[in-house]
Amino acid sequence: MFYPDSFQVSTPSDREIQVTRDFNAPRRLVFDAFTKPELIRRWLLGPPGWTMPVCEIDFNVGGTYRYVWRNEADGKEMGMGGVFREILALERVVATEKFDESWYPGEALDTTVFVERGEITKITITVLYESMEARDTARRSGMERGMAAGYNRLEELLETMQAGAAR
């Protein structure tokens, strides 16, 4: 799989995942593509084979959104939604996110920032996961803590292991 250099997934803290990407378009268009349902459902689809039968957005602070994806091969559906907390036109959108069948407790907070530099618009999506009660942390936080290890170190480890296996 080819990833352009500008595409990066990182873990700035134990509670965050950050995705960045540059787009060769004015910020106004990129902002529309991220906030208008008729545009979102044309691209936010993941791997081939998925469609987005539900994409409803009340684009106001306190307004809600609801996304449902559907795998056309097996009919499996995945839904999520949340509430807009902050909207700064063309610059910044903050919204909560919760998946219907969530693999992490509570809600996460998504912050999307749009920065225009010349012809390029850079977007940064930061997902901040809730802090958890001690017990839940012990039971479930392996994912979040592991993500930090995962993103930054799993690949490194796998490379070492492949080199080891090849020896």
Added chain:
Amino acid sequence: MNSASRLDATFAALSDATRRAILARLASGEASVNELARPFSMSQPAISKHLKVLERAGLISRGRDAQRRLSRLDAKPLREASQWLAEYRQFWETSFQRLDGLLDELKTTAKKRKRRPNVLSR
């Protein structure tokens, strides 16, 4: 274990530098607790604790022979964890590539609109 809690266990096991080093060592062949303890300047009981975590996460299996108790790497959970991360990347990147195409289309439309304002305002 379902796949989500198996992933939890794998990531939790991988969150420690010593355990990652142990896995990297085991990638080149099985080893005893003694052999594993040597490069880490750690006591055998401390290494044994790490091995127990790795074993519970299904990342290694350990031999029955009480004298040697050789540890062996089991790569399947690692592959699953790596696949999960790859899928997360892939979801975004395939979506973003589609968005590149959509933005090109929107740019073209915006230009046409500028050139022929009266056609579209009708």
